[in-house]
Amino acid sequence: MSKRPIGIFDSGIGGTSIFHEIHTLLPNENCIYLADSKNAPYGNKSKKDILKLSIKNTELLINKGCKIIVVACNTATTNAIDYLRENYKLPFVGIEPAIKPAALNTQTKAIGILATKGTLSSQLFHKTTDLYASGIKVIEQVGEGIVPLIESGKLDSKEMYLLLKTYLKPMLEQNIDYLVLGCTHYPYLVPMLSKMLPDTVKIIDSGLAVAKQTKSILTSNALLNEYANKPTIKLYSNGEIAILNSILENKFNSFYLDF
Numbered sequence: 370m371s372k373r374p375i376g377i378f379d380s381g382i383g384g385t386s387i388f389h390e391i392h393t394l395l396p397n398e399n400c401i402y403l404a405d406s407k408n409a410p411y412g413n414k415s416k417k418d419i420l421k422l423s424i425k426n427t428e429l430l431i432n433k434g435c436k437i438i439v440v441a442c443n444t445a446t447t448n449a450i451d452y453l454r455e456n457y458k459l460p461f462v463g464i465e466p467a468i469k470p471a472a473l474n475t476q477t478k479a480i481g482i483l484a485t486k487g488t489l490s491s492q493l494f495h496k497t498t499d500l501y502a503s504g505i506k507v508i509e510q511v512g513e514g515i516v517p518l519i520e521s522g523k524l525d526s527k528e529m530y531l532l533l534k535t536y537l538k539p540m541l542e543q544n545i546d547y548l549v550l551g552c553t554h555y556p557y558l559v560p561m562l563s564k565m566l567p568d569t570v571k572i573i574d575s576g577l578a579v580a581k582q583t584k585s586i587l588t589s590n591a592l593l594n595e596y597a598n599k600p601t602i603k604l605y606s607n608g609e610i611a612i613l614n615s616i617l618e619n620k621f622n623s624f625y626l627d628f
Contacts, residue, residue, distance in 0.1 A: 371594045374399035376435030378426040381409035381520050382613050383554025384441030390580035397594045399601045406608025410516035411444040412485025423449035436592050441553050447491035462583050466551035467575045472502040475547050479506040481540035484551025486511045508543050510536045519554050522612045550574040
């Protein structure tokens with residue numbers, strides 16, 4: 370059982386930011402990653418469609434023998450993970466915006482959340498915000514257009530810069546000191562965001578926390594791979610493989626898969 374792979378899926382290539390954290394923390398683990406780029410972004414789809422896509426990805430990973438599934442998509446987590454946990458026997462790890470650490474550490478009592486419409490409108494997001502951000506000004510911003518630009522290879526484009534400038538302006542006007550990235554595509558924006566934001570604003574995402582939670586669940590279920598042999602890493606996309614390879618800097622084997 371322990372040699373079986375960790376399964377990871379996202380609405381495209383963004384969840385590779387989570388894969389990197391998991392692979393760094395758990396270098397012995399075999400991994401299978403699914404980039405559902407054909408259906409990206411999930412953030413503007415209905416809950417019914419998000420659930421349908423999440424089930425499709427889950428069943429594909431189960432058929433490939435995965436021992437645990439990481440839902441490396443904020444929108445899929447907030448809209449589908451409860452159903453997945455109730456209907457499939459293997460453990461699931463989800464992801465949601467890192468509101469808690471931002472709310473607990475803010476000095477200006479104002480934090481910004483950049484996320485998809487599907488995440489910001491979900492019950493889980495509002496529950497987490499109500500629980501940890503009471504008395505904190507939370508400036509929410511739907512990152513409309515960001516995922517399509519990343520998926521089409523325009524990560525460092527002028528279009529991206531102008532879009533982010535528009536989204537950051539109201540946050541900076543309200544004196545945020547934390548920017549929470551609420552989509553797994555967004556950590557790839559950190560180099561650009563760091564140049565655009567003042568030093569007083571800290572950028573925070575959930576990647577390392579997800580990797581630690583994955584390790585914790587594998588350990589508690591006696592599923593941790595203790596073997597030190599070179600792991601098998603397979604990344605599949607139903608979109609443009611060249612873009613997946615580019616964002617991974619051609620370090621891993623990527624394959625086209627029609628799913």
